[in-house]
Amino acid sequence: MLRPFALHRPGTAEEACGLLARLGDDAVPYAGGTELLLLMKLGLLRPRHLIDVKRVAGFDAITDGARLTLGAAVTHRAVERSPLVGRHCALLAAVARHVANVRVRNVGTVGGNLAFADPHSDLATLFLTLDATVELVSGRGRRELPLTDFVRGAWETARAPDELLASVRLTPWPSGTAATYVKFGVHERPTLGVALALCRAAAGARVGEARLAIGCVDARPARVPAAEARLTGVAVAELEDVAGAVAEAAAAAVDPADDLHGSADYKRAMVAVFVRRALRIAAARARGDVAPAARFPHAVVA
Amino acid sequence: MIDAGARVPIRLVVNGRARELAVATHALLLDVLRDDLDLKGAKRSCDSQVCGACTVLVDGLAVSACTYLAVEADGCAVLTVEGLAEGDTLHPIQRAFVDAGAVQCGFCTAGMLLTARALLDEHAAPTREQVLHYLRGSLCRCTGYRKIVEAIVAAGGGDR
Numbered sequence: 001m002l003r004p005f006a007l008h009r010p011g012t013a014e015e016a017c018g019l020l021a022r023l024g025d026d027a028v029p030y031a032g033g034t035e036l037l038l039l040m041k042l043g044l045l046r047p048r049h050l051i052d053v054k055r056v057a058g059f060d061a062i063t064d065g066a067r068l069t070l071g072a073a074v075t076h077r078a079v080e081r082s083p084l085v086g087r088h089c090a091l092l093a094a095v096a097r098h099v100a101n102v103r104v105r106n107v108g109t110v111g112g113n114l115a116f117a118d119p120h121s122d123l124a125t126l127f128l129t130l131d132a133t134v135e136l137v138s139g140r141g142r143r144e145l146p147l148t149d150f151v152r153g154a155w156e157t158a159r160a161p162d163e164l165l166a167s168v169r170l171t172p173w174p175s176g177t178a179a180t181y182v183k184f185g186v187h188e189r190p191t192l193g194v195a196l197a198l199c200r201a202a203a204g205a206r207v208g209e210a211r212l213a214i215g216c217v218d219a220r221p222a223r224v225p226a227a228e229a230r231l232t233g234v235a236v237a238e239l240e241d242v243a244g245a246v247a248e249a250a251a252a253a254v255d256p257a258d259d260l261h262g263s264a265d266y267k268r269a270m271v272a273v274f275v276r277r278a279l280r281i282a283a284a285r286a287r288g289d290v291a292p293a294a295r296f297p298h299a300v301v302a
Numbered sequence: 303m304i305d306a307g308a309r310v311p312i313r314l315v316v317n318g319r320a321r322e323l324a325v326a327t328h329a330l331l332l333d334v335l336r337d338d339l340d341l342k343g344a345k346r347s348c349d350s351q352v353c354g355a356c357t358v359l360v361d362g363l364a365v366s367a368c369t370y371l372a373v374e375a376d377g378c379a380v381l382t383v384e385g386l387a388e389g390d391t392l393h394p395i396q397r398a399f400v401d402a403g404a405v406q407c408g409f410c411t412a413g414m415l416l417t418a419r420a421l422l423d424e425h426a427a428p429t430r431e432q433v434l435h436y437l438r439g440s441l442c443r444c445t446g447y448r449k450i451v452e453a454i455v456a457a458g459g460g461d462r
């Protein structure tokens with residue numbers, strides 16, 4: 001059962017931010033409610049005012065240009081089906097297709113996912129490899145900050161109480177990039193997410209820049225510079241030779257805790273396993289081969 | 303703004319029939335369907351969007367009615383399991399479930415049928431893979447899923 005609350009349906013960001021500023025602690029933003037309503041049902045949150053962000057002008061837009069911009073109220077389903085997303089970052093559409101279940105995808109939003117900052121988010125992990133920045137808006141103005149600075153920890157962000165997340169901006173990889181996202185787990189939410197992008201060097205035969213992000217095992221997702229360094233400059237044909245070293249570097253970079261998803265040691269071991277698998281898949285894609293039998297138990301390959 | 307505790311008028315078309323109701327902001331669609339409209343097909347089980355027993359379609363999209371505000375359905379068409387059959391004639395998906403033996407205790411069945419309906423509206427002849435993907439988050443404690451999957455593939459004209 002939910003406790004009673006007032007529902008506000010502002011049509012502009014100014015109006016919405018005005019409400020947040022005026023109502024202070026009594027108000028929370030509300031998008032799809034797939035996280036918020038759960039907390040309210042459990043009595044963990046008892047807001048007296050819900051500020052619906054779904055009618056805020058522009059929040060449901062997906063636009064391209066120098067960057068790909070997803071409005072905060074864009075649903076996972078809309079990401080999955082957007083022709084613009086398909087054109088600029090097909091992997092993102094594939095990842096959106098595997099978020100949660102169909103009911104959550106139909107209602108849950110990109111902004112809600114990022115603003116909630118659950119450590120078990122596929123989007124945040126993938127977005128780190130797309131140099132994501134988030135746009136925050138309040139009565140005091142707008143600011144843009146890197147996703148790495150926005151997500152501070154488990155369920156913790158840099159958003160001030162009077163701010164709304166307006167959009168997330170992504171920089172699609174250059175053409176010729178071979179990328180994959182692999183998630184693993186037996187629970188409803190992923191136990192581990194690995195995002196890997198191999199951007200080609202100008203000549204095409206070597207990795208110009210590598211981006212590897214690990215999510216779900218630590219309080220917040222993070223890139224792994226040490227592993228990326230091992231991949232940079234490696235010839236596409238020799239990528240599998242460095243797989244062991246890359247996997248080791250990734251496992252050494254995480255600092256997991258024991259929880260329902262498994263022990264810290266287990267998670268660290270799985271990081272190594274799935275980084276190696278992700279590299280094998282991305283390497284095959286870089287060579288133009290069909291990815292190796294992408295059927296790992298309890299894993300989804302996008 | 304809609305005040306806490308105030309009842310707001312909403313208009314929906316439920317299973318093809320226009321309805322006007324007054325609901326509180328905090329009323330969940332599942333409770334409105336079950337208690338106000340006496341449509342008991344959608345069930346509350348996990349209450350947290352993981353099981354699918356409460357699945358209904360809002361403007362054709364599957365949602366968890368257990369975690370969906372009734373006010374959000376204002377102006378929408380809602381389909382529950384009670385709206386699938388035409389009089390005494392079962393919907394082809396229901397027929398396929400019966401033929402395949404995809405129902406045991408029946409607790410998950412309403413949700414499974416509506417999830418299947420949404421899938422078939424998107425992909426008229428889904429593959430087994432597409433069915434499995436769509437059924438993620440729809441739990442059945444009895445059948446072991448095999449017959450449910452077979453039924454949905456068959457309903458799309460595929461040969462299981």
Ligand SMILES: Cc1cc2nc3c(=O)[nH]c(=O)nc-3n(C[C@H](O)[C@H](O)[C@H](O)COP(=O)(O)OP(=O)(O)OC[C@H]3O[C@@H](n4cnc5c(N)ncnc54)[C@H](O)[C@@H]3O)c2cc1C
Pocket residue numbers: 028029030031032033034035036037053072073098099100101104107108109110111112113115116120121122123159163164165166188189190350351352
């Ligand atoms: C069963 C289940 C399985 C899931 N599995 C996955 C998974 O596999 N992978 C994955 O990545 N995610 C998963 N999720 C998380 C899912 O992606 C989020 O629940 C969803 O995207 C949240 O969006 P929402 O619009 O419903 O947010 P809400 O519930 O409406 O809001 C969530 C939080 O964000 C705040 N908020 C919302 N919008 C804004 C805004 N514009 N500005 C500021 N604050 C805002 C709210 O105040 C609230 O604190 C799962 C969730 C569930 C329930």
Ligand code: FES
Pocket residue numbers: 345346347348349350351352353354355356357366367368369
């Ligand atoms: S009761 Fe709604 S999904 Fe389980």
Ligand code: FES
Pocket residue numbers: 404405406407408409410411441442443444445
């Ligand atoms: S038939 Fe009993 S839960 Fe599915």
